[in-house]
Amino acid sequence: MKNGKYAVGVVGAGGIGQYHIEGWKKIPDVVIYGIADSSKETLDKVKLKYDISFATTDYKKLIGIEEIDIIDICTPNAFHYPVAIAALKNKKHVICEKPLATNSAHIEKMIQAARENKRKLMAAQNQRFTAAGQATKKIIDNGLLGEIYFAQCYAVRRRELPPRETFIRHALSGGGPMFDIGVHILDIGYWFMGCPKVHSVKGVTFNKLAGREDITGSWGEWDRNKFDVEDFAAGFVLFKDGRALQLTCSFLSNLPSNWSSNLYGTKAGMIWPEMKMFSEISGLHNDSILSPIVPDDEPSHHKELKHFLDCVRDNRDVLVKPEESLEVIKILEGMYISAEKKKEVIY
Ligand SMILES: NC(=O)c1ccc[n+]([C@@H]2O[C@H](COP(=O)([O-])OP(=O)(O)OC[C@H]3O[C@@H](n4cnc5c(N)ncnc54)[C@H](O)[C@@H]3O)[C@@H](O)[C@H]2O)c1
Structure with a gap:
């Protein structure tokens, strides 16, 4: 938490990442703590555009910040798994763009990490x-x-x-x-x-x-x-x-x-x-x-973020259960x- 608000870190600040940033910004009890993107050019642009103070090319630095409650993964598909595992192990709740991972073995490990660390995990199936x-x-x-x-x-x-x-x-x-x-x-x-x-x-x-x-x-x-x-x-x-x-x-x-x-x-x-x-x-x-x-x-992309925050805040089950994404x-x-x-x- 940061100043009494839920702190969010967005990993991947490209097309959908920026749309998510706009959604998070509409929620009163959320603050975007920072962003991570492997492209320095994208980082600089997005940091300025959305007035975000912390930006890094190394997602592990973002995930390592204790105050962050939620990591929102908007990277290309192949990076969903390593970022999600690292975030869950750092006790972050994880909302991740679709597909949740590129294979079922990875999703099984993500579900296990979420269970072991008692954190929420949800694929952003906005439909x-x-x-x-x-x-x-x-x-x-x-x-x-x-x-x-x-x-x-x-x-x-x-x-x-x-x-x-x-x-x-x-x-x-x-x-x-x-x-x-x-x-x-x-x-x-x-x-x-x-x-x-x-x-x-x-x-x-x-x-x-x-x-x-x-x-x-x-x-x-x-x-x-x-x-x-x-x-x-x-x-x-x-x-x-x-x-x-x-x-x-x-x-x-x-x-x-x-x-x-x-x-x-x-x-x-x-x-x-x-x-x-x-x-x-x-x-x-x-x-x-x-x-x-x-x-x-x-x-719908903004509604899913609100829903995810509600589930984190009230400790409720997410609408898109990771077991369903696995299937x-x-x-x-x-x-x-x-x-x-x-x-x-x-x-
Ligand atoms: N739900 C939807 O409607 C919807 C729409 C578009 C894309 N998506 C999903 O969102 C994800 C991203 O798609 P996009 O269209 O925004 O792509 P994009 O290329 O516009 O953005 C991806 C960003 O991730 C960054 N990135 C790449 N590897 C990274 C890494 N290892 N660590 C940190 N940042 C990294 C890139 O520099 C880029 O800025 C994909 O999984 C895609 O399937 C969902």
Whole structure:
């Protein structure tokens, strides 16, 4: 704590790190103690922009500060694990950008470190905090869809490939669109279904467009020689209770972009995040579009930070339980293994 406020240290002050800084700054009982970033140039810029007094290129120096309560990890995926372990061992609560880590073995160790040090750990799966995400979950919990027996989850981008090395090199990202955006859409679909235990997965990955010089990306050029992740992935998850989920993800595709989760329920179906609901009433189709009575414009990324602080302050369970993130990453890992071995992976 610093001057009676919760002290936060942000590791990784790039795009999402700065968005988090803006979110933390809105919370009255939080102070941003400092930032760490391996780029001196970024540090200097962000320090000045947000009036932050402590800045270091060595994240261990930030994590070592006793007054800091919360470490917020916004580095590229491959660094989530070492930073989180160091922070938890230094008795910090950890909120970490998605994916929580690039493999399930690392997440298991992170969960263990959180337990041993009695600290909170949560992946920043902001989709769960969107107004549509929260409303859909409430509708499901109120039983309005009945049993959701199947979900189709799409994180399909037509020509939106993040060109930075940290997204296109496996060693830094852990995977292509499946790890970058598939993790979002799988997490929310899986949460809508009540986080069932996984029985088996089957997946395919392709790299048909990203290596081609005649393909254009709306976010700029990428280095074709360094691109070693998939540009498209699809898979099928069978849960132990017999229900199932289908996942489709791409950075590049010759079909329109699609960001949605179609929920097949026994009482009604629903398309998220459009909030369209479909059912039958007295032999008639019943199609409705749900909209909030009181609009909620607060960014989901900022809501997740507030939620995390509430959990720390009141010693409550976090909404995105690390065990759920572990299951999500196990599914994605299984899809890669299945794609490579051309067979189903059974858990
Ligand atoms: N939830 C979301 O909507 C969302 C959106 C974008 C990115 N992300 C996630 O946020 C993370 C960062 O993505 P980004 O788009 O902000 O990337 P970015 O490249 O803009 O920022 C990453 C920052 O981390 C710094 N960095 C790299 N290695 C470091 C290290 N070892 N120690 C300290 N700093 C280091 C870089 O210098 C850079 O400033 C990724 O895990 C990504 O998946 C989440």
